[in-house]
Amino acid sequence: MNNNKIHIFEFPSNLGLKKKDIDLEPGVKLLPDWMKINKFHDLISPNRSFTLIPPAYSLDLDQDSGVRNADKIIKYAKDQARLLSDHLDKDCFAIMLGGDCSILIGIALALKEKGDYGLFFLDGHTDYVSPEVSKSKAAAAMELAIITGYGHEKLTNISKLEPYFEQKNVWCVGNREYDSTVVNEILDSEINYIDLKSLRKNGFKSCASQFLKMAKENRLDGFLVHLDVDVLNDDIMPAVDSREKDGLNYSEVNILLSELLSNDKAIGIDITILDPTLDKNGVYTKELVSNLIKVIKKGSSQHRL
Structure with a gap:
């Protein structure tokens, strides 16, 4: 990344989630x-x-796509893409705050309009399923599929730009939902899939280095890091909508982010899924902020333009 300019983009959308019965939204x-x-x-x-x-x-x-709020998500994605296109340039590092993971659709649209980008998708779930397999029918459970061209064209081909990310340029890292019904779909794709067990076995620096090597060899214009905070261990980040046992600790995720954000092809990071209503005293958020600041500042200090 570079530190000429840092822009924060706030995308406070929950359109990609299905609410729990006890919630208003x-x-x-x-x-x-x-x-x-x-x-x-x-x-x-x-x-x-x-x-x-x-x-x-x-x-x-939506009856056509089988995805909840599809028309609203498409409208919002187009609005996001316009905003990002106006304010993203080679001297800007973008920090994009969700909301839910469906904000990635609009971000992906903007990047596709600008060039050929990669994606390091750091998430406790694959989010790569079809509407037929998804139980919630919510876009935040299938946004990785949508942005890589898997699903109904109403969402995968907005503005005739399908796919927004080439599957070969995407790494899905840290999943710990091992249900074969879910995992089989991503295994049939061209996405580089490294679940939590494989990540720990093969090493964090090695994973990041292999992704960066791919970005260089494929001559990508840059890459985005997606951080769904449910990739973190449930003990340190329970304030999420879909909890799973285990997960990365901060020392582990910081190795990945430090390696990635210190690279000059890193153009931004999006951060999603933290639910403040589940962290009313801010205990988990304060720890997240402390660690994010550490890796972002480290990345910016190593690449001054």
Whole structure:
């Protein structure tokens, strides 16, 4: 990454989630404000910050695509792409705060319009399933499939740009949901898939180095890091919508992020799924902020343009 300019983009959308019965709607849309309250913005000190309000939340199931809120997600994705296209350039490192993981669709659109980019997808789930397999029919459970061209063209081919990321340029890392019904779909793709067990066996620096080698060999214009905080161990980050046992600790995830963000092809990171209503005292958020600041500052200090 470079530190000429750091921009924060706030995308407080929960359109990609199915709410629990006891909720009015998911609380992840509060993530950007919650990060600000917990000093993330102050510590980053961005050159500029932008906020894009999404359409109103609903549970509408689109009959064409089989995905909830598809039309609203498409509209929001196009709005995101316009905003990002206007303010992303080679001297800018972008920090994009969700919301849920469906914000990745709009980010992917913007990057596809600018060139050929890779994706390091760090997530406790693959999010690579078809609507037929997905139990929730929610876009945040299948956004990796959507952005790599797997699914209904209504979402995979917005503005005739399918696929937004070439599968060979995507690494899905850290999944610990080992159900074969879910995993088999990504195993049939061209995505580089490294689950949590394989990641620990083969090594964190090795994983990051192999991804960076791929980015160089494929002559990519850059790459994005996606961080769904549910990739973290449930003991240190339980404030998520879909909890799983185990997960990465901060020392492990920091090795990955430090290696990736210190590379000059890193153009941004998106951070998703933290639900402030599940962390009312900010205990888990403060620890997250502390670790993110550490790796982002380290990355910017190593690549001054």
